[in-house]
Amino acid sequence: MDIWKSEVWKDKYKDHNVRKGLRLKFDRGIDEELKTGFKEYCRWLRSEYTFPIRVPVYVKNFKKIKAMDGEYVFGTFLGPFNFLEEPYVRVAAGDFKESFEEMGEQAVYQYLCTLTHELTHYFQWLNNSELTQIGKERQATITADRIVQRYVDAKYEEKQQFLHKLEQRAKRRELNESEIDKLRKIAFEDDVNNKILIARILEESKLIESEKILLHLTKDIDDVVRMEACNDLSNSDSLEVYEALKKIASKDSVGMVRGYAIVALGDVAVEINKEKEATKFLKNLLKREKSDFAMIDIWAVLYCLGEERWLSYLLEKIDSSKSSERCEVANCLYGIVDEENKEQIKTILKKRRKIEKSKEVIESIEEVLDIIKKDYNKKGM
Numbered sequence: 001m002d003i004w005k006s007e008v009w010k011d012k013y014k015d016h017n018v019r020k021g022l023r024l025k026f027d028r029g030i031d032e033e034l035k036t037g038f039k040e041y042c043r044w045l046r047s048e049y050t051f052p053i054r055v056p057v058y059v060k061n062f063k064k065i066k067a068m069d070g071e072y073v074f075g076t077f078l079g080p081f082n083f084l085e086e087p088y089v090r091v092a093a094g095d096f097k098e099s100f101e102e103m104g105e106q107a108v109y110q111y112l113c114t115l116t117h118e119l120t121h122y123f124q125w126l127n128n129s130e131l132t133q134i135g136k137e138r139q140a141t142i143t144a145d146r147i148v149q150r151y152v153d154a155k156y157e158e159k160q161q162f163l164h165k166l167e168q169r170a171k172r173r174e175l176n177e178s179e180i181d182k183l184r185k186i187a188f189e190d191d192v193n194n195k196i197l198i199a200r201i202l203e204e205s206k207l208i209e210s211e212k213i214l215l216h217l218t219k220d221i222d223d224v225v226r227m228e229a230c231n232d233l234s235n236s237d238s239l240e241v242y243e244a245l246k247k248i249a250s251k252d253s254v255g256m257v258r259g260y261a262i263v264a265l266g267d268v269a270v271e272i273n274k275e276k277e278a279t280k281f282l283k284n285l286l287k288r289e290k291s292d293f294a295m296i297d298i299w300a301v302l303y304c305l306g307e308e309r310w311l312s313y314l315l316e317k318i319d320s321s322k323s324s325e326r327c328e329v330a331n332c333l334y335g336i337v338d339e340e341n342k343e344q345i346k347t348i349l350k351k352r353r354k355i356e357k358s359k360e361v362i363e364s365i366e367e368v369l370d371i372i373k374k375d376y377n378k379k380g381m
């Protein structure tokens with residue numbers, strides 16, 4: 001039976017009026033990030049479980065706490081002999097900053113597990129658990145992991161619902177500053193999928209804070225997040241973004257990220273009338289670029305900036321031995337096809353289509369051919 005759901009305690013308190021609930025008390029100097037984590041978690045615990053007699057939780061600004069047996073530990077629970085007296089929990093949190101630097105957001109969950117471990121002892125005390133001391137410790141450890149994981153899952157689902165709701169609002173340009181601030185906080189967490197979704201949401205927003213968040217995501221450890229952030233900065237008309245994209249295009253360690261930055265750079269250059277400067281920059285970059293993927297994007301952007309000779313380089317690359325490069329060529333051609341070049345592009349792509357085996361490349365080629373068939377006239381990336 002779930003010790004947190006057991007109601008053995010009911011007979012103890014049915015004739016007594018005692019204070020109920022879960023309370024938090026923080027020492028001075030406790031990190032604000034951790035305080036927020038504790039508060040949100042305890043709010044969730046109150047909504048899920050009953051605390052029939054108040055249990056104060058003292059979050060102490062020490063690396064460890066001295067237990068009754070003299071041992072230094074991360075958390076303690078004291079349950080009085082008299083069940084009408086309030087018990088209490090202590091959690092050591094003095095080394096949070098060091099833990100956060102090493103583990104990121106996971107450090108918060110480590111402290112939540114300690115708290116939940118000690119609160120399990122509270123419910124064991126409430127319900128007169130007959131387990132041995134070893135059994136109680138084992139139960140507390142297993143239960144803490146399970147409950148914190150439930151919380152993490154619930155929090156993730158809540159974030160997903162929130163993000164999908166904002167995705168729809170963003171499409172209607174309805175995001176407000178409060179929602180942007182919430183997105184900023186989530187963007188600083190560890191979940192890659194959330195970061196990618198946030199980048200897509202922020203693409204639709206014209207608020208300055210949105211660009212700041214996207215610029216932060218261009219420095220993320222995950223290359224897919226960096227690619228998405230670069231892609232979603234392509235609508236900017238900011239000189240700061242332009243300079244940041246130049247830096248990414250030159251220095252990011254992943255060729256595909258550099259490629260995405262290059263494409264976005266071309267779009268931003270047009271917006272802020274930096275076409276000539278961008279052309280010069282990209283030609284110099286081409287001299288030292290080693291990634292074929294990034295070179296494909298340089299050729300495409302140079303063509304869009306008025307350097308027509310680079311189209312032939314792009315078309316030749318449709319026969320690359322790497323399917324990822326052939327796919328990128330087709331994607332670039334989708335962005336630059338127009339009345340003047342559509343026949344040349346159509347001839348090359350139809351020829352490639354006959355021998356292409358990659359499903360992804362075939363789909364990309366057919367998208368370009370479809371747009372030509374519909375006589376879609378589109379310029380720019």
